[in-house]
Amino acid sequence: MDFVHLVLRYLHLLGFAAVFGGWLVSWLSGRFNFNTAMLYGIAVQLATGIVLYGIVAAAGDANHAKLGVKFLLALLLAVMIAIPVWKKRDKVAAGHFWATGGLIAVTAGVAVFWQ
Template sequence: MELVHLLLRYLHLLGFAAVFGGWLVALLSKRLNFNSAMLYGIATQLATGIVLAGLASAEPDANHAKIGVKAVLALLLGVMIAIPVWKKREKVAAGHFYATGALIAVTAGVAVFWT
């Protein structure tokens, strides 16, 4: 069971790397668009996060508030990324793009600093 938990955590981190990496590539290329790497990354994070939350809920000392906040942030990121990708927008508004980057940073901060 520990191997499954570690594998899920690894996949969750790879999803984060795809979301953040895709956002950083768009920022550095000054195109301000969302790409399929970000879409697949957030989908991976949502899927593995749901399973990880289920495994964590089985433990008596699970932090349900943190799990709930992370779920809301991940769903919000999913919507912010998926809609422009599905609508095949060449460019998103600068505020939307930078807000997505800030939300990526906040989500990572919640995961790291909220114990």
């Protein structure tokens, strides 16, 4: 079971890399758009996060408040990313773009700093 947990955590981190990397590339190119890498990355993060929560909760040592906040932030990010991608928008509003980047940073901060 430890191997499965490690593989899921690895996939979860790859999902974060896709979301943050896609956002960073968009920012550095000056286009302010969202791409399918970000959409697939947040989908991977949601899926693996839910399974990881189930594994940790089954072991009995889950921080339900932290994981609930992380799920809520990831769900909000998914909506913020999915709608422009599905509507095939070439560019999103600057406020939407920067709010998404900030929410990506906050979500990573919750994961790292909330013990």
